[in-house]
Amino acid sequence: AQSVAQPEDQVNVAEGNPLTVKCTYSVSGNPYLFWYVQYPNRGLQFLLKYITGDNLVKGSYGFEAEFNKSQTSFHLKKPSALVSDSALYFCAVSPSNDYKLSFGAGTTVTVRA
């Protein structure tokens, strides 16, 4: 069975500083990895995914994530955070032969002005 760990419940950064949200995973076979963001009273919004190819994946709103197979990690990054990036972020994984997602518990990001 697959699983995701997001070791930080909360991440606090100042606007303009780099933002990193950590994610590690466990899955049989090749992983498909995703990041979603959830704003209050909004549905989950897709940010980016890793399927194959380059380990550095670029997504929406200036976010990127780096796939590290040896460390089984898929950390989300943004070089310069905005106050509007404050939200709940979820990492998710599915094995390559399946489409259902296993989500982490989420990390609340707060970007202060």
Added chain:
Amino acid sequence: DTGVSQNPRHKITKRGQNVTFRCDPISEHNRLYWYRQTLGQGPEFLTYFQNEAQLEKSRLLSDRFSAERPKGSFSTLEIQRTEQGDSAMYLCASSLASRGHPEAFFGQGTRLTVV
């Protein structure tokens, strides 16, 4: 709005009552998923359909839960004899079944409160 639509957005029901939720996926998406999210947790998979066929059900989906997608378009999730533990956000998502593992798009969810 061409996204995934869920109705109702909120439902308060008394314990023991039956409730039904509806999901309208993105029109060309042939895969449809139901997830449940409780406070402080990530979404947990419940079931999914490809077209009208229900292909997988989670062990979380007790006998009181049933999902249908009669014509391969919208889907309904029914909970019979609701219990307080059923209180959660129920999320629907849809995607294309195609190569490249397309991402799922989520609706805003139906928040169920069982009192």
